[in-house]
Amino acid sequence: MTAYLRLIARFLQEKSSEIAIFLLTEGLIALVFVLERMDLTVFKVAFLLPALIFLTYQGFACHRFIQLHQFLTRTSVENLPHFPDTSLIGEDYQQLIAELDQWSQDKYQDLLRFDKDLLDLTKLWTHQMKVPLAALDLMAQTDHLTKSEVQNQLLELDNYLNILLSYLRLQNTTTDFRFETFDVADITRDIIKKYANQFIMKNLSVTITGSWQLTSDRKWLTVAIEQLINNAVKYTKTGSVTISFADNMTIQDTGIGILPEDLPRLFEHGFTGYNGRHNQKSTGLGLYLTKGILDKLELTVTITSQVEKGTEVRIEKN
Template sequence: MIAKFMKEYAGWYLLYLLMGIGFLGMFALYHLPFDFILQSLFFTGSLLAIWTVWLFFRFQRKQLMLEEALYEEILDAFHLPSDLAYLQLLAQEKAVAKQEILAYKSRENEWQALIKIWSHQMKVPLAALSLMSQTNQLNQTDVNHQLLRLDNYMANLLNYMKLSNQASDFRFEKVEVKDVIIALVKKYRSQFLQKEMTVEVVGTWQIKSDRKWLSFALSQVIDNAIKYSPNSGTVTIHLDNGVTISDQGIGILPEDIPRLFEEGFTGYNGREHQKASGFGLYLTKRVLTQLGLMIQITSQIDQGTQVRIWQEK
């Protein structure tokens, strides 16, 4: 502690020593009596010793407070302008650290909720595949359907991780959206066939975008159109300065529509039919926003849902 004290106040003691030597030199130069200077040095030295003791104990108290992080007591002990500036900086750093901890905990809770939902969803197709295997009823269409569900759930998790970590690898190029749509229709062919649904693709639309991420966003919309449509229904995809995907499904409650893009929101349909995780449309909205695209959903109960995606000019 003494070494720290001397390191901080060494300049003041060096100044006192130099001043004393200077006065001795002047007295010697002018042949003045040394009794006066010695008495002065003794008097000022005594004051310096008393001041040093007081200053040392004050310095020691500050150091102990800092080492023990007694923040409330520091506020009373530190009153110099430099001390107050230091405390203000500490308070700012403390507030920032607190916000970061709260954000981290919030993110951790979101991850736990996501993993819980995701693991529950993964169990369903895995259980279906296990049952097919045990009963020797491995129908190719049903197997493909369950594998597609597993692939979609895995893609959702991986893309959620990428977007959360700001690690998205966007590469913009000219994209013919109709080609992306046709590829997705082929991907979901087994689901269309299983529900005996028809799909119509009309028109063309070319934009500059990222093909992979655009495909992911559109796949979420098409998957929902199939999921909530009745057997023998029709999904219509119209391309004209945008893409509109319409289904003849169960529709969405009016009060649920404003919250569809919130993270983890499932709405009445998702809870009632136990098919939604609440992350599909949330990810879709985030991806489309980063691609510079807009999305709007309109729906009527028992009449269907229309999802329009377009690029603002």
């Protein structure tokens, strides 16, 4: 009973403006009849009939208000599309509820996919991190620790860690991009310096020509280009890496190339391809991460390749 009275009180509160207007109107009617000294019978009809109609209407409205509240407290999200209000506003609410329900389901599925991807990534990352650590351990046991070899293994560890952190940051919908105009050739030279030891150890020559003034996010573009250069060095045994700039960026290597059947799937999450599996060097995330970054920067990346001849990667504006 107390709950019922609380609902009536809540209804009266929500209808307070309507009630105030009605009382004001009735008061004005009474004032006119008093000032004009009109007949009491006419006053009763003029005063009581609107009151009766108003109270009857509000009584039905209160009853429907209570019924609707009880329905909503008992129903579930699945039943909301069958909301009993058939008015235009009711249909609008049903449409909004259906869209909200679909949005919630989509977000939930996205969260499930992210959790699965994160678990797979953690397992893969843990496995890949063991490779350079095992190499360092073996070199230590055999007293073959050289500065260049240690630097190479540390670079591998750093690359795997950067892939993981960049992947997690990229999944964040609030990731901020800071756009500025710069020469892409400049950040490429910095990356080449970082990998200089690997170029020297593999006796690979590297050539950079041209320039490309681009308005983009320097940090994120650096991450993307580094993955591409890392792949070029990783899968090139002899020869060279040539990087040229115009209104785009092209990275050409004389590496082992990519099988034609692997090319369409290179940017898929977790795809390593034959060379990646055969050499056990691929995480299956480098190119996926690169594509995700470049998409957000509104840049296009395309890859062409011939087995045992080399690979060409091109980055350009959409």
